[in-house]
Structure formats: structure tokens, C-alpha cells
Amino acid sequence: MKTHHRTTAFFGVIAASTLLLSACAGTDAAPGGSGAGSAGTAAADAQPRVTLTYDGGLYVLNGDTLDLEADLPLAGFNRLNTAGDGRHVLVTTTEGFRVLDTGTWTDAAGDAQTADPRLTDLVFEAPAAGHVVKHGDKTILYADGTGETTIFDTAALLEADELPATEVIPAEAAHHGVSIELDDGTLLTTVGTSEARTGIRVLNADREEIARNAECPSVHGEGAAADEIAVFGCSDGVLVYDNGMITKIAAPDAYGRTGNAYVSETSSIAVGDYNSDPDSEGYLLSELVLVDTVAKTSTVIDLPAGVEYTWRGVARGPNDEALILASDGSLYVLDPETGELGDSYPVIGAWESPVEWQDAHPALTVVGGTAYVTEPATNSLHAVDLATGEVITSVELHATPNEIAVVTG
Numbered sequence: 001m002k003t004h005h006r007t008t009a010f011f012g013v014i015a016a017s018t019l020l021l022s023a024c025a026g027t028d029a030a031p032g033g034s035g036a037g038s039a040g041t042a043a044a045d046a047q048p049r050v051t052l053t054y055d056g057g058l059y060v061l062n063g064d065t066l067d068l069e070a071d072l073p074l075a076g077f078n079r080l081n082t083a084g085d086g087r088h089v090l091v092t093t094t095e096g097f098r099v100l101d102t103g104t105w106t107d108a109a110g111d112a113q114t115a116d117p118r119l120t121d122l123v124f125e126a127p128a129a130g131h132v133v134k135h136g137d138k139t140i141l142y143a144d145g146t147g148e149t150t151i152f153d154t155a156a157l158l159e160a161d162e163l164p165a166t167e168v169i170p171a172e173a174a175h176h177g178v179s180i181e182l183d184d185g186t187l188l189t190t191v192g193t194s195e196a197r198t199g200i201r202v203l204n205a206d207r208e209e210i211a212r213n214a215e216c217p218s219v220h221g222e223g224a225a226a227d228e229i230a231v232f233g234c235s236d237g238v239l240v241y242d243n244g245m246i247t248k249i250a251a252p253d254a255y256g257r258t259g260n261a262y263v264s265e266t267s268s269i270a271v272g273d274y275n276s277d278p279d280s281e282g283y284l285l286s287e288l289v290l291v292d293t294v295a296k297t298s299t300v301i302d303l304p305a306g307v308e309y310t311w312r313g314v315a316r317g318p319n320d321e322a323l324i325l326a327s328d329g330s331l332y333v334l335d336p337e338t339g340e341l342g343d344s345y346p347v348i349g350a351w352e353s354p355v356e357w358q359d360a361h362p363a364l365t366v367v368g369g370t371a372y373v374t375e376p377a378t379n380s381l382h383a384v385d386l387a388t389g390e391v392i393t394s395v396e397l398h399a400t401p402n403e404i405a406v407v408t409g
Contacts, residue, residue, distance in 0.1 A: 039115065040103075040105070040107070040113030040114055040115045041113065041114050041115065042111060042112070042113060043104075043112040043113060043114045043409075044112065045112055046086075046104070046106050046112045046408060046409035047062065047063065047064060047104045047112060047114055047409045048062075048063025048064065048104070048367055048368075048370075048406055048407060048408050048409055049061065049062060049063050049069065049102040049103065049104045049117070049406070049407055049409065050062075050063050050066070050372055050381065050404065050405075050406050051080055051089045051100060051102060051404070051405045051406070051407075052080075052374070052381065052397070052401040052402070052403065052404050053078050053079070053080060053401070053402045053403040053404075054397070054399035054400055054401055054402060055399065055400065055402075056073060056074070056075060056399070057071060057072055057073045057074050057399070058070075058071075058072040058074055058078070058091070058100065058119070059071055059072075059397060059399075059401070060072070060100075060102055060103070060117040061381070061395065063367070063370075063372075063383075063406060063407075063409075064393075065393065066381060066383060066393050066394070066395040067395075068395075069102075069103065069116070069117050070103075070116060070117040070118070072100075072117070072118075072119045074091070074093070074119065076093065076094060077358055078091050078092060078093055078403070079091070079092035079403050080092070080403040080404065080405035081097075081132035081405060082132075082134065082405045082406070082407055083099070083132075083134075083139055083154065083157055084134035084139045084154040085105075085139075085154050085155060085157050085158050085407075086104075086105060086106070086407050086408045086409055087101065087102060087103075087104060087105040087157075087158060087407055087409070088100060088101055088102065088157055088158075088407070089102060089405045089407060090124070090132055090141075091119070092129045092130075093123070093129070095123050095125060096123045096124050096125040096126035096127075096129045096143070097123065097124040097126055097129050097132065097141055098119065098120070098122070098123045099120045099122040099123070099124075099157070099163075100117070100118075100119050100120070101115075101117060101118050101119075101120055102117050102407050103115040103116050103117040103118070104407060104409035105158065105409060106409060112409060114409075122162070122163050124141055124150060124163065124166070126141060126142075126143035126145070126146075126148070126150070127143055127144070127145025127146055128143060128144035128145035129141070129142075129143055129144070130142045130143065130144040130176060130177070130178070131177070131178040131179075131222075133178060133179065133180045133222065134154065135180050135181065135182070135224055136181070136182070136183045137153060137154055137155065138151055138152070138153060138154060138181050139151070139152055139153075139154045139157075140179050140180055140181055142177055142178050142179055144174065144175065144176045144177065145174055146170075146171070146174050147170065147171025147172070147173060147174040147175055147177060148168055148169065148170055148171060149168070149169040149171070149179040149187070149189055150166050150167070150168050150169075151166060151167045151168075151169070151179075151181055151187075152164045152165065152166045152167075153165075169187060169189070169203070169207060171189070172191065173192065173193045173194075174193070174194060175190065175191075175192035175193050175194055175197050176192075176197065176220070177189065177190035177191075177192060177197065177219075178190055178220070178221065178222050178232075179222075180222050180224060180230060182224070182228050182230070183228060184205065185204070185205030186202060186203070186204060186205065187202070187203040187204075187207070188200055188201075188202055188222070188230055188232075188241055189201060189203065190219050190232070191212070191214065191219070192219065196217070196218075197216075197217070197218055197219045197220070198214045198215075198216065198217060198219065199212065199213045199214040199215060199216040199219055199239065200212070200213055200216065200219060200232055200239060200241070200246070201213075202241065202244075202246070210244070211241075211244065211245075211246055212246075213239055213246040213248065215234075215239075215248050216232060216233075216234035216237075216238075216239045216248070217234055217235045217236060218234060218235040218257065218259075219232050219233065219234055219239070220232075220233050220259045220260070221233045221258070221259050221260040221261050221272075222261060223261030223262065223263030223270055224263060224265065225263045225264070225265070225267060225268055225269070225270045225293045226264070226265060226266055226267055226268045226293070227242075227268070229241065229242045229243075229268070229293040229294070230242075231261045231263065231270045231272070231291055231293060232261075233257070233258030233259050233260065233261060233272055233273075234248075234251075234257070234258065235255060235256075235257040236250060236251050236254070236255065236256055236257075237249050237250040237251040237256060237258070237298070238251075238258050238261075238270075238272065238289070238291055238298065240291065240293055240296055242293065242296075247296045249291065249296060249297065249298045251274075251276075251289075251298070251300075252298075252300055253276040253300075255275075255276060255277070255278040256274060256275075256276050256289075256300070257274070257275045257276075257278075258272035258273060258274055258289055259272075259273055259275075259311065260272065260273050260311045260314070261291075262314045262315060262316055262322065263316065264316045264320045266320055267316070267320040267336065268292065268293050268294045269290055269291065269292055269293070269320075269336040269337060270290075270291040270293055271288060271289075271290060271291075271314065271316070271322045271334075271336055272288065272289040272290075272291060273285055273288065273289075273309075273311055273314065274287040274288055274289040274300055275287070276300070282352075282353030282354075282355075283310045283311075283353045283354055283357060283361075284308040284309065284310060284327055284352075284353040285308060285309055285310065286302065286303050286307065286308045287300055287301060287302055287303065288300070288301045288303065288314075288322070288324075288334070289301070290336055290339055299339060301334075301339045303324070303326075303341075304341070306326070306327070306328050307324065307326045307327075307328065307332060307341075308326060308327040308353075309324050309325060309326055309327065310353070310354070310361060312325075312361065312362070312363040312364065313325035313326070313362060313363065313364050314364070315364050315365060315366040315371070316366065317333070317366055317371075317386055318366075318368060318369050318386065320336065321333050321334065321335060321336070321342075322334040322335075322336050323364065323366060323371060323386075325347070325362055325363075325364040325373060326344075327350060327351055327352065327353075328350050329346060329347060329348045329349050329350045329351065330344045330345060330346050330347060331344065331345045331347050331364070331371060331373065331384060331389075332344045343389060345384065345389035345391075347373050347375075347382055347384055347391055348362060348373060348375040348377075348378075348380075348382065349375070349377060349378070351376075351377060358402075360374075360376040360400050360401065360402040361376060362374055362375055362376065363401075363402075363403070363404050365404050365405070365406050366386070367406045367408055368408070369385065369386050369387055370383055370384065370385065370386065371383070371384040371386055372384075372404060372406055374401045374402075374404055376400045376401060376402070378396065379396055379397045379398070379399065379400050379401065380394055380395065380396050380397065380401075381394065381395050381397065381401060381404075382394045
């Protein structure tokens with residue numbers, strides 16, 4: 001594995017005319033335990049760590065240097081989600097959500113610690129494990145095979161060498177769904193069956209249903225914007241939940257699918273992916289939808305020619321900006337308040353749509369002021385300084401990276 005440190009700035013500012021938008025070292029897995037009580041080595045500062053999947057295992061890298069910390073064998077197509085505690089990653093396996101200890105954390109005294117990463121034997125059992133949502137001080141897991149929602153206190157995963165206590169809420173029927181619990185205990189959860197998903201229902205802290213909306217075909221994805229106003233995507237618009245009320249915002253097109261919401265808890269504008277062509281082939285998209293969660297309105301943005309992305313290529317930055325990893329290899333900055341594009345930074349080579357959604361293709365995730373970008377064509381990972389657009393560090397891996405998750409330490 002080769003690591004390259006680069007300090008060449010890229011300032012490919014888009015011309016004003018295009019701003020006018022018409023809309024390998026091996027480490028064996030340790031048995032048992034979450035690793036929360038394992039001895040660590042003092043570190044100068046909290047150290048982010050990057051986890052990547054590849055065909056046959058997991059890489060764990062130092063988030064600052066991109067040096068390899070561990071190469072953990074694990075068969076199958078595995079998905080990744082951070083657990084929300086700054087240390088653990090939940091690996092979606094056939095058994096459920098398996099806990100990966102990345103070996104970085106800040107102890108009770110506020111001191112940074114590091115240790116060897118290890119794949120624990122702890123598993124939140126879930127048939128057809130699906131979405132993971134972190135909100136407030138809770139982590140919410142969804143099992144597509146049963147429709148059950150499992151909730152635990154995020155910090156509790158740090159405090160014991162066993163799985164934390166959980167609350168499990170059944171569904172009316174199993175389906176590919178998602179749930180989110182708000183700070184007052186209100187649970188928003190999708191409604192559907194294996195044949196069709198239709199909307200959301202709202203349960204209070206006593207798990208009594210207090211609201212429902214079934215006008216959201218193919219409901220998918222969620223996000224909580226400022227003031228805990230939540231957004232769910234539909235194939236013909238979005239649902240917005242705000243303080244007990246559910247509002248349907250219709251798409252401007254007969255078919256206008258939003259499947260993922262990219263939100264910030266300090267922005268009232270939710271950014272969603274958008275597809276207005278039900279017959280489109282491949283997974284590249286050229287439109288975004290901006291949802292004003294206060295005004296309950298939406299605006300579809302047409303991106304410039306050549307600026308296409310997949311659901312893996314959109315994130316929110318440290319100043320609530322939207323970041324788009326486009327198929328031309330550049331990282332674009334979009335102002336969600338105006339819908340206008342600003343700077344663009346060349347990061348990787350041009351790429352094409354994956355044939356299947358599981359196929360490795362470039363992915364973007366942002367932690368603080370750093371964007372991490374995978375480049376499967378070169379088996380590489382790049383770290384970008386969002387303040388300057390500089391690709392500050394790159395690493396060439398032995399295998400092709402697919403999914404990515406970053407913890408903060």
C-alpha cells in the first residue's frame with residue numbers, strides 16, 4: 001500500500017455562465033467484547049479512522065495519514081455505518097449489524113486513546129439488516145426481514161464489553177424501511193410490505209400511533225434538518241414531519257423520486273437526490289431537489305452537463321454547503337440556500353455509472369473539514385481539505401475499496 005502526501009491546490013472555479021442553473025498488513029479479529037474496556041495508547045489528539053470494505057474484508061486506516069491500521073478478513077458483500085459514538089462501525093452482515101471497534105476514542109478524562117482495530121463478536125441480530133440512523137443520543141437500526149426497529153443509547157456502546165440494552169418496536173409488516181427517534185421520544189417509521197412501501201406513521205414515546213401518511217409511494221431514506229424537522233423521500237415528492245404534522249410536498253414531475261436526504265442539523269434546507277425519468281438506465285443522476293422544511297416547498301436543480309452523481313456522492317460540508325462528487329471526477333460545492341454552484345475541485349479521474357448498485361464506484365464522506373473520496377479505478381482513497389480544495393493525502397490500496405465509514409475518535 002502506497003501513501004502519497006500532496007499539497008497542490010485545485011481551484012477550478014466554474015465560470016459564471018455555468019452557474020445559471022435551469023433548475024497490506026493482516027490483523028486477526030479478536031473474540032468477544034466491544035473493546036470499550038481495552039487498554040489504549042495515549043494520542044496527542046482525537047484520531048479519525050476510516051473503514052473501507054473490499055471483496056473479502058475490511059481496511060481500517062488512520063484518518064489523518066491514511067496509514068493502514070488493520071486488514072480484517074470478512075467474506076461477503078458487507079455494508080458500513082458509523083455507530084455514532086466516534087469509535088465503532090456497524091458492519092451489515094448476514095447475521096445482522098456486527099460491531100467493529102476501530103480502536104480510537106476519547107476516554108472519560110477527555111484524553112485521546114488508540115488501540116488496534118478489531119472485529120468483535122458482538123452482533124445486533126437482524127434478518128436482512130438495513131438502515132442505520134444516528135440522531136441525538138440514539139442509534140436506530142432497521143431490520144428489513146422483520147420490519148423491527150431497534151434503538152439503543154449511542155454512548156452505551158462505549159461503556160461495556162457487551163451489547164447495550166435496546167428497545168425493539170415491531171412493524172405492521174416487513175419491508176425495506178427506516179426509522180428515526182426524535183429527542184422527545186417520538187418515533188417516525190416507514191409503512192409498507194415486501195410488495196409496496198406507502199408512507200410513514202408516527203408513534204409517541206408510549207409507542208401509540210398519533211399520525212400517519214400513506215401518500216408516499218416507494219418511501220425511502222430519511223433525514224432530520226434543523227429543529228428536528230424530518231424528511232422522507234417518495235417517488236413523487238417528499239414527506240415532511242414537523243411538530244406533529246405531516247406535509248406532502250409533491251414533485252414538479254409526475255415521477256420525481258427522492259430516495260436519499262442529505263441534511264444538517266443546523267440547516268433548514270434538506271438536499272435530496274432526484275430522478276424525473278422512470279425509464280432511466282444506470283445510477284447516475286443529474287438533478288437535485290432542495291426542500292425548504294420551514295416553508296414546506298421544494299425546488300429541483302438541474303446540474304450542468306457532465307455533472308452527474310450517485311447516492312454515494314452527495315454530502316453536507318462544515319458550513320452546511322452541499323458537496324457533489326461528480327462523474328467528471330471533480331468535487332462541486334453547491335449553496336443549498338440559492339441552488340447555485342460555486343467552486344469545483346478536481347480529485348479523481350472521470351468514471352461511469354455502476355452496472356449494479358452494489359458495484360464499487362466513487363464514494364464521498366465528510367468529517368469536519370475533510371472530505372474522503374474513494375477511487376475504485378485506481379484502488380485509492382483521497383483526503384481533501386475543504387477549506388482549500390487541496391488533495392492533501394492519497395493512498396493506494398491492495399484491493400478495490402467499496403463502502404466507506406469514518407469515525408472521529
